[in-house]
Amino acid sequence: MNNTPLFEMEGISKRFPGVVALDQVSLSVGEGEVVALIGENGAGKSTLMNILGGAIARNDGTIKIKGAPVEINSPRDAASYGIEFIHQELSVLDNLDVAANIFLRREPTFGGPLKLIDRRRIYKEAEVLVRKLGLDITSRTPLSQLSIAQQQLVEIARALSAGARIIIMDEPTSSLTLTETRRLLDIVHDLKKQNVSIIYISHRLHEVEEIADRAVVLRDGKNAGELQRSEINHERMVRMMVGRDLKEFFTGASESVSKVDGEGFAVRRLRTLRYPKNNLSFGVARGEVLGFAGLVGAGRSEMARALFGVEEAHETEVELDGQALRINGPRDAISHGIYLIPEDRRQSGLIVDFNVRENISLPNLDAYASAKLINFAKEKKAAVEACKSINIKTPTPEMRAANLSGGNQQKVVLARWLTFSPRVLIFDEPTRGIDVGAKAEIYQLIRKLAANGVSVIVISSEMEEVLGISDRIAVMHEGRLTGILERSQFSEEAVMRLATGTEG
Amino acid sequence: MKKELGIFVLLVVLCIITSLINPNFLAVINLQNLARQIGAFGIFSIGLGLVIITGGIELSVGSMMGLLGVLLSMMLTQWGFPIGIALLALIGVAMLLGLGHGLLITRLNMQPFIVTLCGLLFYRGIARFVSNDETKGFGTVAGLDFLRFLANGNLAGIPMPFVLLIIIAAITWVVLHRSVYGRYLFATGRNPEAARYAGIDTKNIVALTYVICGALTAISGIIFAFYTNSVSPANHGNAYELYGIAAAVLGGCSLRGGEGSVIGIVIGTALLQVLRNLVNLLEIPSSLDFAVMGAVILVGVMADQIFTERRNRRQIAMMREMSAREAQSS
Numbered sequence: 098m099n100n101t102p103l104f105e106m107e108g109i110s111k112r113f114p115g116v117v118a119l120d121q122v123s124l125s126v127g128e129g130e131v132v133a134l135i136g137e138n139g140a141g142k143s144t145l146m147n148i149l150g151g152a153i154a155r156n157d158g159t160i161k162i163k164g165a166p167v168e169i170n171s172p173r174d175a176a177s178y179g180i181e182f183i184h185q186e187l188s189v190l191d192n193l194d195v196a197a198n199i200f201l202r203r204e205p206t207f208g209g210p211l212k213l214i215d216r217r218r219i220y221k222e223a224e225v226l227v228r229k230l231g232l233d234i235t236s237r238t239p240l241s242q243l244s245i246a247q248q249q250l251v252e253i254a255r256a257l258s259a260g261a262r263i264i265i266m267d268e269p270t271s272s273l274t275l276t277e278t279r280r281l282l283d284i285v286h287d288l289k290k291q292n293v294s295i296i297y298i299s300h301r302l303h304e305v306e307e308i309a310d311r312a313v314v315l316r317d318g319k320n321a322g323e324l325q326r327s328e329i330n331h332e333r334m335v336r337m338m339v340g341r342d343l344k345e346f347f348t349g350a351s352e353s354v355s356k357v358d359g360e361g362f363a364v365r366r367l368r369t370l371r372y373p374k375n376n377l378s379f380g381v382a383r384g385e386v387l388g389f390a391g392l393v394g395a396g397r398s399e400m401a402r403a404l405f406g407v408e409e410a411h412e413t414e415v416e417l418d419g420q421a422l423r424i425n426g427p428r429d430a431i432s433h434g435i436y437l438i439p440e441d442r443r444q445s446g447l448i449v450d451f452n453v454r455e456n457i458s459l460p461n462l463d464a465y466a467s468a469k470l471i472n473f474a475k476e477k478k479a480a481v482e483a484c485k486s487i488n489i490k491t492p493t494p495e496m497r498a499a500n501l502s503g504g505n506q507q508k509v510v511l512a513r514w515l516t517f518s519p520r521v522l523i524f525d526e527p528t529r530g531i532d533v534g535a536k537a538e539i540y541q542l543i544r545k546l547a548a549n550g551v552s553v554i555v556i557s558s559e560m561e562e563v564l565g566i567s568d569r570i571a572v573m574h575e576g577r578l579t580g581i582l583e584r585s586q587f588s589e590e591a592v593m594r595l596a597t598g599t600e601g
Numbered sequence: 602m603k604k605e606l607g608i609f610v611l612l613v614v615l616c617i618i619t620s621l622i623n624p625n626f627l628a629v630i631n632l633q634n635l636a637r638q639i640g641a642f643g644i645f646s647i648g649l650g651l652v653i654i655t656g657g658i659e660l661s662v663g664s665m666m667g668l669l670g671v672l673l674s675m676m677l678t679q680w681g682f683p684i685g686i687a688l689l690a691l692i693g694v695a696m697l698l699g700l701g702h703g704l705l706i707t708r709l710n711m712q713p714f715i716v717t718l719c720g721l722l723f724y725r726g727i728a729r730f731v732s733n734d735e736t737k738g739f740g741t742v743a744g745l746d747f748l749r750f751l752a753n754g755n756l757a758g759i760p761m762p763f764v765l766l767i768i769i770a771a772i773t774w775v776v777l778h779r780s781v782y783g784r785y786l787f788a789t790g791r792n793p794e795a796a797r798y799a800g801i802d803t804k805n806i807v808a809l810t811y812v813i814c815g816a817l818t819a820i821s822g823i824i825f826a827f828y829t830n831s832v833s834p835a836n837h838g839n840a841y842e843l844y845g846i847a848a849a850v851l852g853g854c855s856l857r858g859g860e861g862s863v864i865g866i867v868i869g870t871a872l873l874q875v876l877r878n879l880v881n882l883l884e885i886p887s888s889l890d891f892a893v894m895g896a897v898i899l900v901g902v903m904a905d906q907i908f909t910e911r912r913n914r915r916q917i918a919m920m921r922e923m924s925a926r927e928a929q930s931s
Binding site for chain 1: 775779780781782784785787788791792794795796797798799800801802859860913916917918919920921922923924925
């Protein structure tokens, strides 16, 4: 089946001013083959895929389809060769319905120059595609009523209806729940059976283990190696990606936490706006990391936002070191030393157009001001120190936050709270979309904070992460707390049972 | 800073060209007139600019000015208010109207464009109604010399409105570019959600900005009232909000919010007034007045867009260089 690859990229190089993004990279994909493209952020995966998708031009190298060289200079060219790109950030229009999205820019028309849309046909054909992907919706459903996972399937339907032979999926599962991920992986299998080739970009290595026929690893813009189906395992991939052993990825999750009675953070009867009928009670001791597992939509982020005061909560009792608190807004939370590192760092965590210095000082601006006038030297000094102390990689604190990598952006969000003395830190999906190296650094920081007596809450949908970082794991299902696991009870199955509500 | 430099250069070039074609441009009387206009327009433009930095808009400035002018005249000539009280009442009314806008926008989540558009219509109507649509003046009321001086007088040859503009600009510059409030304003304008997550009270920041805009509109309003010396309820201040928006945008404010500077707004105002002056002096048909302004604003904003993108590309290149260096050294 894979004798002549369906398509090949050979010796692809791309130079941006001052840096070589891709250096003689090769990649081939056979018909009906699932190739995982993995590597740390900045390894060149996106650049390579953008070249294939026609979004950017290469400096060197050739692209061949069935052995014949082709030129791909625009996304339109790519589409004409059957190459479709499912982006990490969904590119569906949620003001239109399913059929309209599937046929966008390819609407069948009638009426000659009037170009009236053949509505009967698009709904009929869309219905077929929707069924084929096992979506239990109709083609007339507005996209705004669909979950992210369903919207993603609509994108896949669009790719299929465009006659895709190669589908590039960029981090397709990054915002999916476990069940939804399951379904997506099944669909990838089905596509494969239909002889569609898939290039699968993911940081979630266990997915790669499961579905990839081959894994191609990039590092620093070069091919770092390739693993065949039988060779793919977690450790090998990590080693190839980072070029060294990542020993002790998770360090310091302690077997026994010294819990001081009455100390720490206690939450009683927290009811969020989304699940007003359920109430949550739990405690986090000082020095403890309490993981929050659950499916997306279980109400964990709502809980975090309510605790931080950005979302209203009903009659919650919050205690810190035995003292009752009132939290009516983020300012209250901040004044009590309770901080949130939100899920969506580009939208809620940072002001991406502000520079690093301004982002770090923002919540603590008064500390750098006298008579409300900002002392820039003092502010800059604090930013430089923060960058140094938690290793934020930026040439200058005057750099726009938007230009930093995901991991460094996350550190900037963290840095601003470290300029206070945190007592409770709530991390919501702290490593989403962050490369392996930066992940390890963030785990270390979390453990270090806990060791210094901070009560830490880590909300995570990544099983490895929540099992690795937590001292205890609280599991939520549809707004309810279905259980709290002690370290001795930790297992993927135990978490899954509670998360899916099959127990409790 | 570079942004302001760009449009400052444009301003200087325009002045040089105009004075070369018509040396009367440099006549003291012309320069004084020009400065007086810049002062009167600049003060409310700063207020409008601050609102634009929050990501909002204030369309009712011109109508508010009409209403304030009518009220000022009536308070002084018909209702017999003492001058001090009348002035305080006037500024108070303007601040209350601003507060009203701010509250509707922040508490009821209404869109600034709509709230202030309603203001634009409403205040103009009220101005015409309370005045019976009659042009108002200040007649023979005694004790108005100081106010007349504020509008028409000079301090060491410099027109008073311009002096006031410089003072107000200096204060707002410190507030916007050096104070905590200013930073919060930029943060709120740029990304209100992230600002809230950083613990900033975004609602009050925004509401306060509309109040400040109201106050500055009142100060401009007093100057305009005595400058024209008669207030026609239907026309006084007509379309002034557009001058303010144009000045702010020329000066580097983005209607998306979170961007702009006081110096930029002042230079933007100056540029607009020089353009009007130029149309006069160069005997360009005055019907082309707006067309010239429109064209210059368009070119200015276009150039600014290009510069911003270039600067950002430079930063991205810097990041790449750094990671490339790191890759080499490791």
